[in-house]
Amino acid sequence: MTFTLAIVGRPNVGKSTLFNRLVGKKLALVDDQPGVTRDLREGTARLGSLRFTVIDTAGLEEATDESLPGRMRRLTERAVEMADACLFLIDARAGVLPTDEVFADILRRKNAHVILGANKAEGRAAEAGLIEAYGLGLGDPIPLSAEHGEGMAELLSVLTPLVDAMAERTALIEAEAPETDVALPEDGDDDEDGEALRLPTEARPLQVAVVGRPNAGKSTLINRLIGEERLLTGPEAGITRDAISLSFDWSGTPTRIFDTAGMRKKAKVQEKLEKLSVADGLRAVKFAEVVIVLLDAAAPFEQQDLRIADLAEREGRAVVIAVNKWDAERHKQEKLRDLREAFERLLPQLRGAPLVTISAKTGKGLDRLHDAVMQVYETWNRRVSTARLNRWLEGMIAAHPPPAPGGRRIRLRYMTQVKTRPPGFVVMCSHPEKLPESYSRYLVNGLRDDFDMPGTPIRLTMRSQA
Numbered sequence: 001m002t003f004t005l006a007i008v009g010r011p012n013v014g015k016s017t018l019f020n021r022l023v024g025k026k027l028a029l030v031d032d033q034p035g036v037t038r039d040l041r042e043g044t045a046r047l048g049s050l051r052f053t054v055i056d057t058a059g060l061e062e063a064t065d066e067s068l069p070g071r072m073r074r075l076t077e078r079a080v081e082m083a084d085a086c087l088f089l090i091d092a093r094a095g096v097l098p099t100d101e102v103f104a105d106i107l108r109r110k111n112a113h114v115i116l117g118a119n120k121a122e123g124r125a126a127e128a129g130l131i132e133a134y135g136l137g138l139g140d141p142i143p144l145s146a147e148h149g150e151g152m153a154e155l156l157s158v159l160t161p162l163v164d165a166m167a168e169r170t171a172l173i174e175a176e177a178p179e180t181d182v183a184l185p186e187d188g189d190d191d192e193d194g195e196a197l198r199l200p201t202e203a204r205p206l207q208v209a210v211v212g213r214p215n216a217g218k219s220t221l222i223n224r225l226i227g228e229e230r231l232l233t234g235p236e237a238g239i240t241r242d243a244i245s246l247s248f249d250w251s252g253t254p255t256r257i258f259d260t261a262g263m264r265k266k267a268k269v270q271e272k273l274e275k276l277s278v279a280d281g282l283r284a285v286k287f288a289e290v291v292i293v294l295l296d297a298a299a300p301f302e303q304q305d306l307r308i309a310d311l312a313e314r315e316g317r318a319v320v321i322a323v324n325k326w327d328a329e330r331h332k333q334e335k336l337r338d339l340r341e342a343f344e345r346l347l348p349q350l351r352g353a354p355l356v357t358i359s360a361k362t363g364k365g366l367d368r369l370h371d372a373v374m375q376v377y378e379t380w381n382r383r384v385s386t387a388r389l390n391r392w393l394e395g396m397i398a399a400h401p402p403p404a405p406g407g408r409r410i411r412l413r414y415m416t417q418v419k420t421r422p423p424g425f426v427v428m429c430s431h432p433e434k435l436p437e438s439y440s441r442y443l444v445n446g447l448r449d450d451f452d453m454p455g456t457p458i459r460l461t462m463r464s465q466a
């Protein structure tokens with residue numbers, strides 16, 4: 001029994017493109033013409049370390065946004081019945097169309113477990129659609145770009161607990177099944193599915209990546225965290241052919257850690273390590289929620305370190321800076337001062353991120369590392385109510401009004417948080433294009449300070465009022 005995900009949605013939202021990306025073969029046809037693919041198709045999806053079955057419902061000869069032929073409806077209903085969960089795609093560029101509402105209705109009536117994906121979300125053209133998607137009442141939309149492979153880490157983190165729950169259930173059923181072949185009751189199965197699928201988010205392991213230059217001490221750290229024995233008994237299948245993930249209990253937190261070059265070295269591929277480590281790091285970042293940027297105290301903040309820290313921020317991950325080999329440091333006080341100064345100067349985009357000194361070798365500082373990771377993870381997931389935000393915005397405007405180019409003051413009318421992981425906010429604004437970057441920075445820094453959100457990227461978008 002494998003977990004089955006159906007990709008549903010109106011024609012042309014990018015179902016086949018996503019199917020292709022997940023299955024990795026050009027199985028489904030992609031075309032600008034709506035409905036070039038003809039029927040349901042099924043493939044084995046690979047996403048990170050997950051394997052599951054995916055069904056593509058792109059299969060409609062002709063449809064306009066106003067009509068939804070019975071065939072498409074039947075196809076969708078059939079897929080929903082076959083699937084454990086549905087990934088409902090909308091086109092974030094087009095926004096929510098009436099046809100999307102029809103699909104939302106089908107899914108609601110079928111009581112499907114729905115993951116809402118806002119596709120074509122690369123770039124700014126998608127922001128409005130993303131906000132509209134909240135209005136479907138199907139939970140937070142995941143911004144995706146099937147074409148560019150964006151949002152796959154979020155998709156992975158949503159699917160992982162579902163697939164794991166399914167696997168656990170299967171294992172249980174198999175363990176409890178008598179030796180003789182007795183048919184399991186078909187009835188009630190659906191209910192159980194529903195239960196298992198609606199796992200609380202706490203059950204999901206925390207996804208952490210350790211990135212850093214070769215010799216920073218990544219494998220030493222991971223060994224120390226996981227325990228030598230566990231590592232030697234063999235890592236789990238990789239998130240990609242090159243990277244490896246390991247699950248362990250980190251001081252009471254179920255954690256999945258992504259390592260790349262470090263363990264690969266142990267896995268006997270020695271050559272090209274230097275070159276590979278950056279690419280590997282990038283890959284690990286994509287799958288992580290929290291990124292630990294591991295620096296060598298003897299040579300901190302080198303170009304490669306800065307690049308990977310910046311990338312983690314741009315990918316919207318929560319970041320902790322860990323300075324390793326602290327045991328070998330002689331002048332700890334002065335060194336720490338220098339480190340903090342360099343951090344502020346060289347990585348202003350990560351303002352407030354925790355900087356923790358550790359020794360992977362002795363294990364010193366690893367409790368503080370755990371605390372820092374939990375703290376940024378919590379912040380990364382933080383949601384601020386619209387009421388509080390707007391009260392706060394008023395205060396910010398009163399303290400420092402936006403400029404008035406050409407004598408007309410730019411009005412900031414309304415603010416809301418549109419996403420978490422990382423926190424993202426939208427401000428409705430009279431002339432967003434005229435608002436200087438410095439004013440956005442003022443607001444972002446204010447958000448950080450007033451709502452206690454250090455160490456996480458914060459996305460702030462100005463939108464003109466429609």
Ligand code: GDP
Pocket residue numbers: 009010011012013014015016017018029030031032034035036058119120121122144145146147148
């Ligand atoms: P389907 O009918 O839902 O299966 O949609 P397709 O996968 O055939 O995609 C429809 C069109 O949208 C094609 O032209 C794709 O290239 C395009 N498309 C798919 N995903 C994306 C995306 O993430 N971004 C953008 N900009 N276009 C996309």
Ligand code: GDP
Pocket residue numbers: 212213214215216217218219220221261262263324325326327328358359360361362
């Ligand atoms: P990786 O390439 O980032 O995986 O780095 P390794 O874990 O292989 O460590 C590189 C070298 O640094 C090894 O010789 C380790 O013994 C050493 N090392 C790692 N952590 C520490 C530490 O906390 N203190 C000291 N003094 N040496 C360390």
